[in-house]
Amino acid sequence: MMTNYLYLISLLVGLSGMAIIDWRYKLAYWHDRRRTILTIVISVGVFVVWDLLGIGLGIFFHGDSKYALPYRLLPEFPIEELFFLTLLCYCTLVLFQGASKRWPRT
Amino acid sequence: MAAYLILNLVFSLVVLLVLRVRIAQLSKAHLYTLIALLLLTAVFDNCIVMLSIVGYDVSKLLHIYIYKAPVEDFMYPLLGVVLVPAIWRKLGAATNE
Numbered sequence: 001m002m003t004n005y006l007y008l009i010s011l012l013v014g015l016s017g018m019a020i021i022d023w024r025y026k027l028a029y030w031h032d033r034r035r036t037i038l039t040i041v042i043s044v045g046v047f048v049v050w051d052l053l054g055i056g057l058g059i060f061f062h063g064d065s066k067y068a069l070p071y072r073l074l075p076e077f078p079i080e081e082l083f084f085l086t087l088l089c090y091c092t093l094v095l096f097q098g099a100s101k102r103w104p105r106t
Numbered sequence: 107m108a109a110y111l112i113l114n115l116v117f118s119l120v121v122l123l124v125l126r127v128r129i130a131q132l133s134k135a136h137l138y139t140l141i142a143l144l145l146l147t148a149v150f151d152n153c154i155v156m157l158s159i160v161g162y163d164v165s166k167l168l169h170i171y172i173y174k175a176p177v178e179d180f181m182y183p184l185l186g187v188v189l190v191p192a193i194w195r196k197l198g199a200a201t202n203e
Contacts (some may be wrong), residue, residue, distance in 0.1 A: 007159055032198075035190035039194045044133050046189060047182070050117050059110045059166045082157075088182065092190040099135035 006067040011083040018087070027097035028090070036093065043089040044082070051081060077091050109166035114181040121185060125192050136187055143183035151175035 029036040031070045054060050055076045062068070062076045069077045154160050155174045162176060170177045 007154075007157075017187050035194065035197050038197055039190060040195050043186070043190045046121060047186075050114075050182075053113055053117065054110070057109055057166070058163050060112065060160055060162050063154075064144060065158040068159050088186055089190050091146070092143060092183070093194060094137060096135055096139045096187070096191045096194075098113045099138045100133075103134040103138065105133050105135075105170040 003066050004069050007065070008069060008080050008083060011087055012049060014087050015083070018091050020095045023097070024088075025098060025101070027101075028093050031097070039093060040086060040089050043092075046086045047085045047088065048082075049095065051077065051085070107165070108168055110162075110176065110178040111168055114178050118181060118185045121189060125189065125196075127188055127192055131192070131195075132188070136191065139191075140187040141182065143187055144180060147180055147183045148172050148175060151179050 019029070023026070023030045028039075052074070053073075060076075062072065062078050064070075069079055073079055147192050152175045167176050172180070199203065
């Protein structure tokens with residue numbers, strides 16, 4: 001019963017891990033909350049369009065895995081996908097902010 | 107045959123044009139972030155493919171894989187590493203610090 005939640009849970013674990021790094025070094029959300037939220041929302045929006053195009057062209061589809069939930073927000077677009085795209089964008093932002101501090105532009 | 111590749115190239119190009127990204131904006135930070143993301147993607151993508159969380163119409167792929175992950179998937183982190191910092195930067199310029 002719980003196995004369906006494993007994908008979602010692993011995404012949440014990933015997000016939490018990035019959040020801890022973010023918080024520890026004040027990189028994104030703990031640096032500028034509004035800017036972070038807007039950046040993530042806009043970036044995720046772009047990726048959602050990309051995903052929907054891929055789905056629309058029949059390139060990829062939901063795999064019916066026992067590790068994923070059966071709920072779709074849209075045809076072939078599972079609820080976990082939003083969390084995944086958020087993780088991708090948040091991870092990119094936090095890593096980039098960290099890298100910018102460590103290797104600043106000269 | 108190459109539908110996925112073409113989609114990814116066209117989409118990325120459109121996004122880059124809309125954002126008016128210039129090569130000069132890219133830096134070491136971008137490169138190191140990209141390397142990290144590519145490694146994470148290689149692991150993560152293989153996991154979701156092998157666990158059947160995602161499925162592909164193989165007739166639309168190049169059939170070039172990093173283990174089980176289609177190479178075209180790597181364009182997501184590639185665009186992301188340009189897109190996300192560019193939006194962050196533009197939002198910073200907009201609020202005019």
